[in-house]
Amino acid sequence: NQFKAMMDSANKYNVKVIVDVLPNHTAIDHTAVLPALDEAVGGHDKLYHANGFTPIKDYNDRYQCTTGEMGGLPDVNTENPDFQHYYMTYVNDLLSLxxxxxxxxxxxxIGLPSDPLDSLAARNNFWDVATxxxxxxxxxxxxxADSLFIYGEVLQDKNVKESEYAEYMDLTASAYGHALRTVLDKADFNADSLLNWHHPVDGKHLVTWVESHDTYANEHESAGLTDEQIRMGWVFLTARQNGTPLFFSRPAGSTRENYWGNNRVGARGNDEFKHPEVVAVNKFRRSMSGQPETIATADNGAVIVVSRGNAGAAIINLSSEPRNINGVDTTLPDGDYTDAVYGSSFKVNSGKLSGQLDPLTSYLLYR
Structure with a gap:
């Protein structure tokens, strides 16, 4: 009832809701599974893979990866038709709301058709059923399925079948996020390659991020980046033509010394998602839909300009120093421009962009 009330409210504002689903694991204490689930799948012994309580030791071994216990979480037999029916009943209930x-x-x-079979599975057909x-x-x-937005957390590694997963859904571009964080850390666009997606799948079918819950919370790989650096990365991703950017909301009250802040389950994160630059580039993305991108850099990679046809451009200063750019390539028509965020002035003359940039600040120009 609470979920339905939320959906009804979201619908009034034309907000679409994506549900995070986890079909292939139960809690570590598998004895706490409710009797109704056990009954639905033909008994508790039918709920898990035969290999479902064997911890994964090699994540690049597809049999271990798709049938074994991950992080203490036992692996559900997602190939059991009774479980699939139970799961799809849940999915269709959500769709009805x-x-x-x-x-x-x-x-x-979760295994693909080409993956090894668990001894309790007849076919690896979960994805065919789910989609x-x-x-x-x-x-x-x-x-x-083609009227829904479906994507999978398929973190990239040595032996991950990205192309086969992409036949069913969009995928996460985890390697691209790592490249972007390198660029942000070095304040240099040339520190890694951001002109390719580091992925065999086209950018139109990738979910991109500057950081994720994993990179922030697990070993704090990205947690040392400042909120300003993360914001510059977000503006770059969101101003681009392809990729579907995902914003990770850091815990409220978090600092670079205290990563967890006032972390509470269910509470919203800090206010970065409301920052004027974040709001402005989100609106910029919508208004630039269909416009081709052109990316240029200046000041030894410290400044990035993402131009979108002749309709607009995003300017990003990655460095902690003010920059005075003069003559950066852009596809914007010649003329004087006022930034949509701070009201700063810029000029385009013969396809060259000029203006002054504050440290770790972004600007958005419209024709």
């Missing part, structure tokens, strides 16, 4: 997309957590731990290609026991995805 207005849900219009799904994020599949730990998606690379509506197949029915299970007379039940099928209630809404066509």
């Amino acid at each position: 207005g849900v219009r997309g799904f994020r599949y957590d730990t998606a690379k731990h 509506g290609r197949e029915e299970v026991k007379g039940l099928r995805l209630a809404v066509p």
